[in-house]
Amino acid sequence: MVNIAILGFGVVGSGVYEMIKNNKAVLTETCGCEINVRYVLDIRDFSSHPEAEKFTKNIKDILDDPDVSVVVEAMGGSHPAYEYTMDCLNAKKSVVTSNKEVVATFGKTFLSCANQNGVSYLYEASVGGGIPVLHPLLKCLSGNEIVKAYGILNGTTNYILTQMFKNQKSYESALREAQEKGYAERDPRADVEGIDTCRKICIISDIAFGGFVDPDAVHTEGITAVSGEDVSYAESRSCSIKLLGYTKKREDGIVVIVAPFMVSKDFILSNVDDVYNAVTIHGNAVEDVTFCGRGAGKFPTASAMVGDIIDIVNNTAGKNREFGRKDVKVVDYKSEPFSFYLKLSGSCAGIEKVFENCKVLSASDSSAVIITDKTTQSQVEDKVKNASLKIERLIRCL
Numbered sequence: 001m002v003n004i005a006i007l008g009f010g011v012v013g014s015g016v017y018e019m020i021k022n023n024k025a026v027l028t029e030t031c032g033c034e035i036n037v038r039y040v041l042d043i044r045d046f047s048s049h050p051e052a053e054k055f056t057k058n059i060k061d062i063l064d065d066p067d068v069s070v071v072v073e074a075m076g077g078s079h080p081a082y083e084y085t086m087d088c089l090n091a092k093k094s095v096v097t098s099n100k101e102v103v104a105t106f107g108k109t110f111l112s113c114a115n116q117n118g119v120s121y122l123y124e125a126s127v128g129g130g131i132p133v134l135h136p137l138l139k140c141l142s143g144n145e146i147v148k149a150y151g152i153l154n155g156t157t158n159y160i161l162t163q164m165f166k167n168q169k170s171y172e173s174a175l176r177e178a179q180e181k182g183y184a185e186r187d188p189r190a191d192v193e194g195i196d197t198c199r200k201i202c203i204i205s206d207i208a209f210g211g212f213v214d215p216d217a218v219h220t221e222g223i224t225a226v227s228g229e230d231v232s233y234a235e236s237r238s239c240s241i242k243l244l245g246y247t248k249k250r251e252d253g254i255v256v257i258v259a260p261f262m263v264s265k266d267f268i269l270s271n272v273d274d275v276y277n278a279v280t281i282h283g284n285a286v287e288d289v290t291f292c293g294r295g296a297g298k299f300p301t302a303s304a305m306v307g308d309i310i311d312i313v314n315n316t317a318g319k320n321r322e323f324g325r326k327d328v329k330v331v332d333y334k335s336e337p338f339s340f341y342l343k344l345s346g347s348c349a350g351i352e353k354v355f356e357n358c359k360v361l362s363a364s365d366s367s368a369v370i371i372t373d374k375t376t377q378s379q380v381e382d383k384v385k386n387a388s389l390k391i392e393r394l395i396r397c398l
Ligand code: HSE
Pocket: 100, 126, 128, 129, 153, 154, 155, 156, 157, 183, 184, 185, 191, 196, 295, 296, 297
């Protein structure tokens, strides 16, 4: 029997607890032994829970129990998740997490601490919910030079965008539904302002490029400024609008961007709706691979965490690949070429002369909506300044 502890009995922690119970036969067969939840740590009162004796409010109960070998951190937030994770690793207990905030911020420290203690720190559930995306990057694709990765990494915002634009729901009611379904963060600003997507694309970048990308250094836009007008123009071009995390290796470093993109229907991501996430990874040998599935929710997230537990129990996790092995420079996002959707104001009569080869979607003397040729944001801003125009809206196109 392998004894585990679960830290946090919210949506994710209770999902792991229930999945271990519901799938007992499968897990016992896969691991060759039973997985037993010995402790659940939560500050709330669970005295009427059928297994109330398992609940504790004291992390020391877990740290001091030599029979607990795996700890599931499903608390969310940075503190005390950071302290408890370090304590568990130093007590030579492997840790499995879904907490992208701590992985993106402290992953470098945790992975090195886990290696020093000869235990595992696994975080598959921190990116893409139930989708296996980090394991393929760390294992099956690890012989490739990764060129770029981009994806829909936040279920809440994808759910909101889909409900607003396919089912004509209001932003507020779509957000409320995402909260009721357990997709949204405690503070939904982390979802709608792109912070959650940023943490996830940083984790992907850290694995793919071997550096450490500080989430605070990443240009991050959310979905709050996306308007019905943007969507109508997107639809008129057979595109959808998706909040993407984007990371790409270049000669001079890596570029990392979080922003709404106008995604052409030619891309699989364009048709990924509701709570689904999808990540496309481009390796120099494999070319494009796209992973798609439920990016948030109780059991999809539990599925990834239980997979990590099995990896530890079966001794197949291997040595932790540390973040920050290389110095990786994050380059100016304004130097990355895209084609841009621009809504401009000012004297727009000669807009085709300012943006050669642009496609004009609508124009009057005082405003224009255009799609530019491939260029950079720096060049766009220079042209706009020289022509005394103003950018009212800018969306990158994929
Ligand atoms: N709030 C996150 C999302 C949860 O909506 O994707 C999963 O990380």
